[in-house]
Amino acid sequence: MDTFVAVIAFLAGLNIGSFLNVVIWRLPRGEMMAKKRSHCPQCGAQIAWYDNIPVISWILLRGRCRNPDCKARISARYPLVELLTAVLFLLAVRAYPDHLATAGLIAAYLAALVAITFIDLDHRIIPDKISKPGMAIAFLLAPINMLHHEPLMWFSVGGLKPALNAYIHAGAGLAMGAGVIYTIRFVASAILRKEAMGLGDVKLLALIGAVVGPLNALYSLAIGCLGGAIVGGVMAFVGKLRPMPCRLEITGRDLEEPAVFGRAKVRGDHLEVHDAPSLKEGAKLRVKLTLPMMRILAEEDETLELKGRVASAGDRTLRVALRDVQEADADVLGLFERSYKYIPFGPFLALGGAVTALYAHDVHWLLTEWYPAFARSLVTGGC
Numbered sequence: 451m452d453t454f455v456a457v458i459a460f461l462a463g464l465n466i467g468s469f470l471n472v473v474i475w476r477l478p479r480g481e482m483m484a485k486k487r488s489h490c491p492q493c494g495a496q497i498a499w500y501d502n503i504p505v506i507s508w509i510l511l512r513g514r515c516r517n518p519d520c521k522a523r524i525s526a527r528y529p530l531v532e533l534l535t536a537v538l539f540l541l542a543v544r545a546y547p548d549h550l551a552t553a554g555l556i557a558a559y560l561a562a563l564v565a566i567t568f569i570d571l572d573h574r575i576i577p578d579k580i581s582k583p584g585m586a587i588a589f590l591l592a593p594i595n596m597l598h599h600e601p602l603m604w605f606s607v608g609g610l611k612p613a614l615n616a617y618i619h620a621g622a623g624l625a626m627g628a629g630v631i632y633t634i635r636f637v638a639s640a641i642l643r644k645e646a647m648g649l650g651d652v653k654l655l656a657l658i659g660a661v662v663g664p665l666n667a668l669y670s671l672a673i674g675c676l677g678g679a680i681v682g683g684v685m686a687f688v689g690k691l692r693p694m695p696c697r698l699e700i701t702g703r704d705l706e707e708p709a710v711f712g713r714a715k716v717r718g719d720h721l722e723v724h725d726a727p728s729l730k731e732g733a734k735l736r737v738k739l740t741l742p743m744m745r746i747l748a749e750e751d752e753t754l755e756l757k758g759r760v761a762s763a764g765d766r767t768l769r770v771a772l773r774d775v776q777e778a779d780a781d782v783l784g785l786f787e788r789s790y791k792y793i794p795f796g797p798f799l800a801l802g803g804a805v806t807a808l809y810a811h812d813v814h815w816l817l818t819e820w821y822p823a824f825a826r827s828l829v830t831g832g833c
């Protein structure tokens with residue numbers, strides 16, 4: 451790999467990573483992208499250009515706001531996202547050293563995956579604003595993407611021009627990505643009787659398929675499932691050692707002191723509390739919900755304070771109707787509700803999509819040659 455290209459890729463990655471931090475913060479909140487300069491979320495002070503240099507500024511400021519009256523902590527995630535993006539850009543030019551157009555396309559795709567990963571971790575959504583244009587761009591640029599050309603492509607139709615074959619291959623990848631998750635979602639939802647995998651995952655694997663092709667879309671899903679199973683397993687194990695459920699604190703006139711519960715269930719705009727103190731129906735309450743960060747793999751606890759009223763008080767079970775729920779609160783409530791059911795799958799799909807884009811050849815070899823041989827040796831060696 452050309453050292454000059456590598457340095458440029460790394461520096462570009464740092465700067466794009468810095469931009470991704472802005473995207474991750476603003477896009478799900480519906481804020482404009484380029485309109486205003488960055489401010490400290492704590493004190494509102496504008497961030498000078500020399501305090502906005504990727505990674506370096508964070509180290510020089512020791513991870514705190516420059517304003518001496520504020521000194522708010524700046525999360526280590528910001529420089530980490532910048533470094534991660536830089537490393538991914540480096541890997542992209544390393545994977546396609548003789549084809550810079552593909553390297554650039556893959557770098558842009560990896561940047562989109564980074565943004566999707568962290569937005570999904572923070573908000574449990576995969577934004578259409580990234581996945582949909584991403585699909586369109588990936589499809590339109592298929593002819594300059596080496597993954598849609600021999601020898602990396604899965605199939606080609608004889609007699610057709612390479613560009614046309616590239617479009618067919620990218621279109622097949624898009625359809626495969628969307629179709630396979632949609633099918634899993636349909637079957638799993640029917641069995642589990644609740645929503646398994648969101649439509650966001652469908653669009654994400656469609657985007658991945660449009661970039662890496664139909665066979666690699668399946669590999670991406672396989673890697674995503676493996677990663678999800680490992681992390682989910684570890685989290686279940688850790689969760690067993692230290693339970694980290696959503697915590698509920700209730701304050702009310704009828705209560706002598708705040709009641710704290712380790713297990714509250716959110717059902718729409720109602721709360722279900724078990725082993726609750728006996729309260730009269732209609733009693734007014736203040737409710738504070740805390741969702742530990744480990745539960746949602748986010749960087750800080752999620753808390754929500756709302757007013758509520760006891761809707762019904764059954765046998766040690768309390769139903770609290772939440773009042774004055776604003777639209778923004780409803781989004782966060784959805785987070786509490788869903789967090790009981792799953793960890794987000796988007797980041798794992800994104801991991802699979804990144805690995806196959808960067809190591810398409812190795813993944814194929816690993817799954818079609820190495821693993822079958824390994825499995826055979828296990829069977830014959832065991833006899």
Ligand SMILES: [Zn+2]
Nearest residue numbers: 490493515520
């Ligand atoms: Zn500040």
